[in-house]
Amino acid sequence: MPRLYGFDNQALTRVRADERQVVREAVSRIRAGQSQAEAAAWMNAEGHRGTMGGAWTSMTLGRLLDNPAIAGLERAPEGGELVETGREALITPEEFRELQKRPGRRGSVRSGESREPDNEYLLASGVAVCGECSTPMTGGRTSAGTPSYRCQTSRGGCGKVRITASLLEDHVAEHLLGELARPGSRAVLEQARESAEAEAKQLRGRQVALEESRAELAAPYAAHDLSRDAFVAADKRITEDLKVVRSRLRFVEQAANVPLGGVEDLARWWEHAPYSSKRALVLLLLEKIVVRPARARGVRDVDDRVELNWRAAEAA
Structure with missing residues (x-):
């Protein structure tokens, strides 16, 4: 199983500083109004590739940005609420939650569209x-x-x-x-x-x-x-x-x-x-x-x- 982009190991205990910076820049671009496709295009233009060497697409970037682990979060076994893990993170929990609420990202790869909204x-x-x-x-x-x-x-x-x-x-x-x-x-x-x-x-x-x-x-x-x-x-x-x-x-x-x-x-x-x-x-x-x-x-x-x-x- 390939590692999660931004992390150095499967346990998600060590962050790759260079990849974390790429993710943060991509998130900043999306929060500033760019689409996922535009952020993915920027990553490719800068020579950044996924952990398996493939080019970034809107879908692969969406999968990454929908993974709570990038914000040091995980979903509780019961109820699916986001809870903090204490592990290192690529972005803040607040940034992650904001990304999930952005209208332009709806339907990317999330399976939880019908799930009740996360409570703060x-x-x-x-x-x-x-x-x-x-x-x-x-x-x-x-x-x-x-x-x-x-x-x-x-x-x-x-x-x-x-x-x-x-x-x-x-x-x-x-x-x-x-x-x-x-x-x-x-x-x-x-x-x-x-x-x-x-x-x-x-x-x-x-x-x-x-x-x-x-x-x-x-x-x-x-x-x-x-x-x-x-x-x-x-x-x-x-x-x-x-x-x-x-x-x-x-x-x-x-x-x-x-x-x-x-x-x-x-x-x-x-x-x-x-x-x-x-x-x-x-x-x-x-x-x-x-x-x-x-x-x-x-x-x-x-x-x-x-x-x-x-x-x-x-x-x-």
């Missing part, structure tokens, strides 16, 4: 965790089609906790807006931003160390000082650690760069801000959101189910 999950960023096993919760629809957050056994969780997305998001927004309305909220935001920047710096160092460790495995393996099984096991551990670090780093960097410059009324800003900016603010102020099981089936009161862990000590 404000807290599907690793910040909401299961109160039973601490596994990050993911967004997905119930069998009735209701957007919800859940702990998934397929991702190593216990599968015991699920909560309706609107209930959790409204609860978090209420407390977040209350925090933003308090006197001195700017100071709290700056303190949280400094904390996020410090964590990002630490994570970048950890990422470099892990990448160096993986590179160092090659020499003893090539010299037959390290067995194949030991090499594979060590590489797998490092890859999993890198996945966690990269995922956390991406979210922390979002938090550190939340676009609040010149915003006077933060509560009003929240009402009209895009989901990506809201998510960044959540990540800036909240370390994690712990969600516990409901007392009984159908109970909609979330006050005793949800615990907000704030980044800044001054936050309530």
Whole structure:
């Protein structure tokens, strides 16, 4: 099976920088108004070819741009919702979602035209965790089609906790807006931003160390000082650690760069801000959101189910 363009391996853990730049340029051209055929023609004119050496067409480019993996996403087994994987990406999740909505691309190669539209999950960023096993919760629809957050056994969780997305998001927004309305909220935001920047710096160092460790495995393996099984096991551990670090780093960097410059009324800003900016603010102020099981089936009161862990000590 040929590798996915832009990635160096089948596991999608290593990106080819030159091919990633090609994809980003093609996406930029489409977002600027060019058709897929025009973007494919540009790729061919510049000498870029697919992983099997073939020329690009509107269809082959469409297949690539419809693959969630290029944005570090995958579809959940149940419901088909897009969830983040933590792997490296060629474009951002926001860019990917925008591409799927562009009218000029409809019917390219997507099989999901009749599927319900993807819901945007404000807290599907690793910040909401299961109160039973601490596994990050993911967004997905119930069998009735209701957007919800859940702990998934397929991702190593216990599968015991699920909560309706609107209930959790409204609860978090209420407390977040209350925090933003308090006197001195700017100071709290700056303190949280400094904390996020410090964590990002630490994570970048950890990422470099892990990448160096993986590179160092090659020499003893090539010299037959390290067995194949030991090499594979060590590489797998490092890859999993890198996945966690990269995922956390991406979210922390979002938090550190939340676009609040010149915003006077933060509560009003929240009402009209895009989901990506809201998510960044959540990540800036909240370390994690712990969600516990409901007392009984159908109970909609979330006050005793949800615990907000704030980044800044001054936050309530």
